[in-house]
Amino acid sequence: MPVYGVDVASYQGEPNWSKVRGAGIRFAFSKVTESTDYVNPTWPHNRSGMLGLGGGFLPGAYHFLHGGNGAAQARYFLSKAGTCPG
Numbered sequence: 001m002p003v004y005g006v007d008v009a010s011y012q013g014e015p016n017w018s019k020v021r022g023a024g025i026r027f028a029f030s031k032v033t034e035s036t037d038y039v040n041p042t043w044p045h046n047r048s049g050m051l052g053l054g055g056g057f058l059p060g061a062y063h064f065l066h067g068g069n070g071a072a073q074a075r076y077f078l079s080k081a082g083t084c085p086g
Helices: 017-022 043-051 070-081
Strands: 004-008 025-034 058-064
Touching: 017 025, 017 043, 025 043, 025 070, 043 058, 043 070, 058 070
Parallel strands: 004 025, 025 058
Antiparallel strands: none
């Protein structure tokens, strides 16, 4: 049985996460940061929406890496992504 997921970034706007789950989606990844100077403006909405779906839904976050200092970019991502309860 396939398990479906989605990848969202700012150009998808602010998804209705209850409808996403109702459509059979069971995991999602949302862009959080890019390089060391961009934060996805829809990340707070996506983070709270995905976490609000509770058990049976796997939320994820990602960083769009650019050339340069990878360690600095990783620190930037971690500083903006927040922590997941659990």
